[in-house]
Amino acid sequence: MPLIKRKHATIKAYIHDWLEPDQPGALNLFSGMIILLVLVSLASLALETEAIRGDTPLDADVKPIVMGVNAVVLWAFAIEFLLRFWSEGENPEHKGILGRIRFLSQPITIADVLAFLPELMVFLFVPTLHGGWLAALRALRLFRLFKLARYVPAFAIVGAAVRRAAAPLAAALCVAGAQLYIAAMMLYFIEGDTKPAQFGSIVRSMWWAIVTLTTVGYGDVYPETVLGRIAAGLVALAGIGIVAMPTGILASAFAEEFRERHEAAEREKADRRVQK
Numbered sequence: 154m155p156l157i158k159r160k161h162a163t164i165k166a167y168i169h170d171w172l173e174p175d176q177p178g179a180l181n182l183f184s185g186m187i188i189l190l191v192l193v194s195l196a197s198l199a200l201e202t203e204a205i206r207g208d209t210p211l212d213a214d215v216k217p218i219v220m221g222v223n224a225v226v227l228w229a230f231a232i233e234f235l236l237r238f239w240s241e242g243e244n245p246e247h248k249g250i251l252g253r254i255r256f257l258s259q260p261i262t263i264a265d266v267l268a269f270l271p272e273l274m275v276f277l278f279v280p281t282l283h284g285g286w287l288a289a290l291r292a293l294r295l296f297r298l299f300k301l302a303r304y305v306p307a308f309a310i311v312g313a314a315v316r317r318a319a320a321p322l323a324a325a326l327c328v329a330g331a332q333l334y335i336a337a338m339m340l341y342f343i344e345g346d347t348k349p350a351q352f353g354s355i356v357r358s359m360w361w362a363i364v365t366l367t368t369v370g371y372g373d374v375y376p377e378t379v380l381g382r383i384a385a386g387l388v389a390l391a392g393i394g395i396v397a398m399p400t401g402i403l404a405s406a407f408a409e410e411f412r413e414r415h416e417a418a419e420r421e422k423a424d425r426r427v428q429k
Contacts, residue, residue, distance in 0.1 A: 169240035172233070184304035187233070191297045194226040198294050227276060230269040230297070237265075264299035310410055318406035325398045329366070332395060336362040336388040343381045352376075366392035 171183055197219040203209050204216040238256070241247045247256040256262055272290045302308040315322070337358035344352040351374045352358045361374040365388050376385050 165240045166243050168236055169243035172237050172240060173244070187300060188304055190226050190229055191300055193222060194294060194297055197222045197226070198291060201291070223272075224276060227269050227273045230265070230300075231273055234265055234269065261299060261302065264296045267293050268296040268300060310407070310414070314403065314406040314410045317410060318402045321402045322399055325402060328398070329395045332388075332391055333359070333362050333366055336366060336384075336391070339384045339388070340376060340381060343384055344376045344378060347378055347381070348376075362388065365389055366395050368392050368396060 200211070200215060201219045201223070204211050204219055238253070241253065241256050242249075244252075244256075247253060257266075271293055275290060302312065334355070337355045340352050340358045340361060341355045344358075345354070350357075351361065363369075364371050364374075365385060368389070370389075376382050
């Protein structure tokens, strides 16, 4: 599959078309390579957390290999970002200094920077760093998942569906928060004297309310009085609604988003047939 299907006057324009194709989400060689690098980096992160342990069953050679893989990924993402920043001048919205600032202030660009720059700085200037700070830098690799949003259409659909459902989801969150507080307060008044360590305050009762309303039910905290168990049963039944409400809202938003995108694609196909 060719990377670029149209001719440009400058190399910068070619690179910009390479990095930002006319049809976002359409897979090409470059986007496929980025997706592969993201998946490889996440797999190496999982292996690295095991390889650095003293009691790991992995061979000693695994650690330098995963470190080397991560170094390659870091440099690849750094080069990709520099090319993107340089060629972004082809985008009219990002021309000049102010345009570049607008580009750098975009959430997806910030995620791109966090995905490689802090760890690359440590790799270059503080290679002996270890401990908690290094673990925090490893966690920043999760920002590489946001790079998939540029190239995987499913991520765009997820984002669009969540934005579509933002208002009803916020309403559902408010209802869930009210239920959580009421459940914690009920058990505080009912079980506070019986089990003060678990229900001696509304704050302490919150943990029980969370695991009960979300239907997780760890069983580490539970009421003992008859009235407390009756209240707990009502709270557990109410918890079904907490899970079902946002699930239904998101399912409806996904279905609507898929339908609209499918209809738009069909209209585009029909227009192309008419033009031919």
